[in-house]
Amino acid sequence: VTIEEGKTIILGLQAISAPDERGYRTVMATINGQLRPISVRDRAVASEVAAAEKADTSKPGHVAAPFQGAVTTVVAVGDTVTAGEVVATIEAMKMEASITAPVDGTVERLAINGTQGVDGGDLVLVLA
Template structure:
């Protein structure tokens, strides 16, 4: 399987193939190395050739966080199939309504916007209290607040949808 990997410096192709012994053959820039992975939770020990690499992260469809040798990197990984499917769908397609989710469990101390308010990416939309701190939750897209699904003083779980942002 070929992957397109981006860690901030442009797309790079990486080929990954499972060997019979459970290890991997990985090809990058014309060089092939054998890779062995052991994982506990999201902690990974990799042998990349003779290099011992400690890594932490959970792969996701969008950009995800990977810590390699103590460096935090934002990575995107797409298989060639995924890339092609996305191209067929039309380069990402029309903007869909996006949701703002609670990034942690806690208590909604205040919703800062009302339905109909215009927000831009980064606008604070709610304050959630958790671990003794008030934490600002910010819009991750630009648009108009279409729906608010929580009330002040409500308890929320991490991942709960707080509000929906759509096109004006």
């Protein structure tokens, strides 16, 4: 593939995996001789996992995961929390961090069940 004059990339398809539970396939391709895995959503495959709800940063009661990891909530619906209180923990790469309430409030809804893998920005819980 010629990108512009003097810049050419040599591409080659090596393999395509079966779709995972989220409907993604891993495409193995060579780019200028280097083997690269590329994760691609296959829209023809129905996902078995519901898309994660993202926190709305304009709403102070939305508590979001700060980064990708495994989140465990330590509060329940109906619990009253104060700003700065730990409401969940997140673990990634053998390190654990606390997720704290940004405002005082009552836990209105938990967006995750038990311990669950999340991406950064995913909604963890809602405070009212």
